[in-house]
Amino acid sequence: MSSELTESLNAPVWQVLFSDQDSSEFSQKVAPQLNALIKEGRLSAWQGLHLEQTNLTEIDATLPLVCWLNDSNQRALLEMPAASNWQLAFLPHIQNIRTQRRFKVAVKLMQACEQILQATATKPVDLMYCNQQLVMTSVMIGDPQLMRPASQVPLSWWGRLKQFIGMSVHVTQSRLMPYKIQTAKETLVHTAAIGMTMVYRGEDNDFTRRVLEPSEEDESSLNAVIFAPRSILDGLNFVYHRFFSRRFENGSNRLYLGKIKSESLRIHCSGRPLDYSLDGELKQADELFLTLQPKVLSILNQDYPDNAYHAELKESVRIVGLPKGEVIKDLAMRPLPWIDHANPEEIKDTFVMLKESSKTSQPYLVLMVLSTLLATVGLFANSTPVIIGAMILAPLMSPIISLSMGLLRQTPDLIFNATKTLLVGIILSLLFAVLFTVLMPLQSLNSEISARLSPTILDLGVAIISGIAGAYANAKSEVAKSLAGVAIAVALVPPLAVSGIGIGWMDWHVFYGAFLLFITNLFGIVLAAAATFLVMGFSPFRLAQRGLFVSSVFVIAVSVPLLLAFNSMVQEQRMQNMLEQWQCTGLDSPVTLRDIRLHGANPLKVSATLLANRPLQNDDLDLIKQRLEEQLGRKIELEAVLAIKR
Incomplete structure (x- = not known):
């Protein structure tokens, strides 16, 4: 032809x-x-x-x-x-x-x-080989589901979604395998990974294109991307970005990806053969040897990148976040944990830091006094910004997290120091709040003080979530900046300041409500932080059982009044909703309620504005009170203000 x-x-x-x-x-x-x-x-x-x-x-x-x-x-x-x-x-x-x-x-x-x-002239092209077989695009090692070839990834959103769900389930069942990698310059890398992808150029593979930096030149090198999540959450993050993200951004949240650039790679899996795919074809070998043959072909293509041959390739090995040392033994051949377990070095650093935080120091005492005074001023001034400033300034979170670690690991010195520091801070806070209250001529409840007198089970939920966040932030130095947000969320010092105000006023209802809120925060944080440290691998369960049991007993004890208060709040809310839609029958003109407030228990006090189109007489008020008692099913004490609607 x-x-x-x-x-x-x-x-x-x-x-x-x-x-x-x-x-x-x-x-x-x-x-x-x-x-x-x-x-x-x-x-x-x-x-x-x-x-x-x-x-x-x-x-x-x-x-x-x-x-x-x-x-x-x-x-x-x-x-x-x-x-x-x-x-x-x-x-x-x-x-x-x-x-x-x-x-x-x-x-x-x-x-x-x-x-x-x-094309004005031919361009030299390198070829990549794996165990002496030509590689067109990529070699993938490991889990065939997670490390499947790019050509098998669906292009449609519906197809990607189905595979995303399937792979997310598969991640929970995946295991890391131990690998030894040797580069051309004999750099040895020992790690554990779910899989690896080797390409000549990042653009040759759908996954590596979004991980490796693009290059305008045709550099004579091999590129390997190692996928080594330490937890199921890391694996799910990888699967999401594989299907729905244009690029894997650099950062601490991508530490489960390692990158190697070299002229050759020798890969060995300890104790078992390697399962891999070469351009989508499944194969098996005891060892992989990947190498390049430079300038093998001459091609005509104007858009093919120019070759960038150097006297010596600058080899690159970036594996900062990959498992290494003892961590390989902990992760390899085992089901992935849901969150990243701390390695021995992280456990040691966190424990040393919390041990220092458990000690009573001059800065701790000074900050306790200042945060208490600031919170008390803010409470009397009814100023939310001032109270938030006191929350950030308060140092109570440190000894509480240290106490949770001490209980978890059953460390007497840490428990004693953290408890002593905590008690000193509580006594100091109450003392200065009482002194300030005695000197302050004001003695009236405002919204900021009242908001801390009726804790419910919801406040325990806030404490538990804050305890989890506090423990995680202390264990991970890269998220330590979030501790200020944790301090604001849990608000430890303002309830103590309100307790001191209650003592200064000799009002035990104020003291009891506010101190119950503080105790709720304290026990909730201790239990949640200890459980978080346990999940992160800071202590074996057999050692942590006693501490978790003691913390749970205190939390359960505190939960009883909180549940009763929550139930009372729910009942009041239901009654208030009922009264807002209520209309008195039996009068010659309609009467409705506005600005309803419920307080007290026996009898229930109902404060409201009666909205009518004429003045009401005593008989009308008696009838309204009777109808309200019938509606609520209990005796009430009515405090009403009349509003005439014309």
Whole structure:
């Protein structure tokens, strides 16, 4: 099959190689486009070569060999020794996606032709090999579900969503395997990972394209991305970004990804063969040896990046967040924990820090006094911003978290020091709050003081969540900046200040309500922080049982009045909603309630504004009170203000 029309002496002649099984499609789709180029004078002639019928060793090496082949045939062609002598070019085929990615071939046929025609000279190309087999795009090691080839990832959002759900479930069942990796410069990397992806260029693979920095040059190197989550949450994060994010941003939350750049890699899995896929084909081997053969091919493609050959490649090994040392033994061959367990170094650093925080120091005493005075001033001034400032200033969170660690690990010195520091802070706070209250002539409840007199089970929930956040922030130095937010959420000093105000006023109802709120925060934080440290691996369960039991007993004891108060609050809310929709019957004109407030228990005091279109007499008020008692099913004491509607 050929066509010869020489309208331009400068136009090239192409040898176009295709397979017999594609002959019909070639005649319908490719040949007309090539003939059109001849009519335009851009191509002098082209000669069709059947792959199965042509002696490839006799191909004219002075003319471009333009390949229209599927990936399988293309690989076999490139593995031939004679391929290094040809001027190769590639056209897009429906089944050569990997060829298109590896050699930067345009998706549309005419655009690919333009890439070839505009090329002023051939460009040298490296080839990547794995165990002496040619690699077109990528080699993937490990879990075949999580590390599946990019060509198998669905393009539709619905397809991605289904695979995301399936892979998320699969992550919970995945296990890390121990690997040893040796680079060309004999750098040894010992780690545990779920899988790895090796490519020549980051753009060659859908996943590595979003992890590795893009390069405008064709650098002669291998690139490996290692996926090593320490927890299920890390794994879910990886799966989400694999399907729905354009790029994996750098940062601490991507520490489960390691990156290696080298001229060769030798990979071994301790104690078992390696399961891997080479361009999507599943294989198995005892060891993988990946290497490069530089400048093997010469291709015609204007858009292919220029080669950047250096005397010596600058090898790069970035594995800061990957498991290493004793952590490999803890994670390898075992189910992943839900959250990242602390390693021995993190446990040691956190324990030393909390041990220092448990001691009574001059800065601690000064901050306790200042935060208490600031909170008391804010409470009397009914100023929320001032009270928030006192929350941030208060240092009580440190000894409470230290106490939780002491109870968890059953460390007597830590428990004693943290308890002593905590008691000193409580006594100091109450003392200065009482002194300030005695000197202050004001003695009236405002909204800020009243808000801390009726704790419910919801306040225990706040304490538990804050305790989890406090423990996590202390264990992870990169999120320690969140401790200020934890202090604001749990608000330890303002309830103590209100307790001191209650003592100064000799009002035990104020003292009891506020101090119950403080105790609720204290016990909730201790239990939640201890449980968080346990989940993060700071103590074995057998050692932590006693501390968790003691903390749970105190929390359960505190929960009883909190549940009663919560139930009372729910009942009051229901009654208030009922009264807001209530209308008195039996009068000659309608009467409704506005601005309803309920307080007291026996009898229930109902304060409200009666909205009517005429003045009400005593008999009318008696009837309204009677109807309200019938509606609520209990005796009430009515405090009413009359509002006339005209």
